[in-house]
Amino acid sequence: MTAEVVIFVLMGLTALGGAITVVMARNPVYSGLGLLGTMLSLAVIYVSQLAHFVAAIQVIVYAGAVMTLFLFVIMMIGVDVAEDTSENLPRQRVVVGVLAAATVGFAIYLGVSHGFAWVPAASGDPAAEATNGTVQAIGEELFRTWVLAFEVTALLLTVAAAGAIALAYFRRGRTVRE
Amino acid sequence: MTDWYMLLAAALFAIGAMGILVRRNALVMFMCVELMLNAVNLTLVSAGRALETLDGQLATFFVLVVAAAEVVIGLAIIVAIFRYRETASVDELSELKG
Numbered sequence: 001m002t003a004e005v006v007i008f009v010l011m012g013l014t015a016l017g018g019a020i021t022v023v024m025a026r027n028p029v030y031s032g033l034g035l036l037g038t039m040l041s042l043a044v045i046y047v048s049q050l051a052h053f054v055a056a057i058q059v060i061v062y063a064g065a066v067m068t069l070f071l072f073v074i075m076m077i078g079v080d081v082a083e084d085t086s087e088n089l090p091r092q093r094v095v096v097g098v099l100a101a102a103t104v105g106f107a108i109y110l111g112v113s114h115g116f117a118w119v120p121a122a123s124g125d126p127a128a129e130a131t132n133g134t135v136q137a138i139g140e141e142l143f144r145t146w147v148l149a150f151e152v153t154a155l156l157l158t159v160a161a162a163g164a165i166a167l168a169y170f171r172r173g174r175t176v177r178e
Numbered sequence: 179m180t181d182w183y184m185l186l187a188a189a190l191f192a193i194g195a196m197g198i199l200v201r202r203n204a205l206v207m208f209m210c211v212e213l214m215l216n217a218v219n220l221t222l223v224s225a226g227r228a229l230e231t232l233d234g235q236l237a238t239f240f241v242l243v244v245a246a247a248e249v250v251i252g253l254a255i256i257v258a259i260f261r262y263r264e265t266a267s268v269d270e271l272s273e274l275k276g
Contacts, residue, residue: 012186023197035209051223073253100196107188111181118184119228130230153243160247167254
């Protein structure tokens with residue numbers, strides 16, 4: 001049993017546990033912390049897959065910035081409002097649970113018992129030097145092949161920031177200014 | 179090994195989709211969207227590794243940037259709705275009238 005398998009089992013279980021916490025927890029704060037656990041587990045998995053840069057931004061951007069923003073808004077909106085647990089659609093939870101289980105079950109059926117090739121060209125152990133996602137390797141690729149997409153990303157973030165300010169600034173029928 | 183990463187990603191995605199369909203709290207639904215995005219990121223990184231290319235990790239980078247922009251706008255909308263209606267439950271927001 002290699003180290004990668006051990007890391008995969010441990011971190012996969014915590015990721016699944018966190019994901020189930022997100023869906024099941026009554027309190028949104030617990031949901032947020034479950035999501036945080038999932039993100040950090042995935043960051044560890046990325047490290048074991050030699051995706052160092054992705055692991056770093058997973059921790060900094062997702063676990064750091066995004067989850068902080070989430071927890072901030074949860075605290076602002078208030079956590080004491082109990083969620084209505086009645087079902088408007090009959091047996092909604094059961095049907096959804098069965099659908100989710102069927103999806104995963106079909107994936108396991110394909111992958112384990114039929115040897116379905118998820119990635120067509122996958123062959124044995126990948127060469128480490130080809131997939132070693134250091135900051136330098138990612139940066140060279142990002143600013144050569146993907147430079148246009150990177151520029152568009154800057155535009156997207158600018159529009160998003162301006163949009164968020166506009167949403168906070170203008171109220172119905174009047175502006176905050178008056 | 180790639181198969182197992184794909185199965186983990188499929189399970190995470192299914193749990194996230196289940197949360198979208200079951201939960202009413204807009205914030206929790208939004209977290210489930212993030213969970214599904216994370217599952218797809220895991221797929222991209224694993225497939226890129228199996229194919230011996232860095233493209234999967236670069237695609238993950240862009241997914242992450244779009245997710246960050248989406249969180250900013252989405253949470254701003256949720257806060258704006260909360261200021262008008264004093265609720266974050268999507269059931270009580272079922273009418274389009276403001």
